[in-house]
Amino acid sequence: MITVNIAFCVKNLAKGSEKVRKKLITDPDFNVAEYGCTSFCGLCRNYYVAIVNGKPVKADSPDELLDNIYNYVDEELFDGI
Template sequence: MIRIKVAFCIKNLAKGTEKVRQQLITDPDMDVVEYGCTSYCGICRNYHVAIVNGKPIQADTPEALLENIEDYIDNELIDQL
């Protein structure tokens, strides 16, 4: 089984990214975690951000972030796993 780790900064979750986290935790193939800081402050300050298996994924809205995460997993990450 493929395990995908998705990490969120708690400050970014408070900006609206929590919606994305809530949707992802229902997927049994994902380990969804939250940290006090993910060390991507530059993009975290300005965008909705998730770290997917070590790669920062960003978007202007929570909805776009979910799409970008799914696109990254389907088009790039699956080939690496």
């Protein structure tokens, strides 16, 4: 089983991705964390962003971010299993 680690920048959480984090922490398949900075400041400033197993996943809205995270996990992480 692949461990899915999802990280959020606290500034991006304050911007609106907190809604996404709250949904994801209820899913036992995800390890969700928040950091002061995820080192993706350019993306984080302009988009809603989560770092999924080290890769930034971005979106224009929190709802789109949640969809993009699930799509990334399904297509990129679990496709090869």
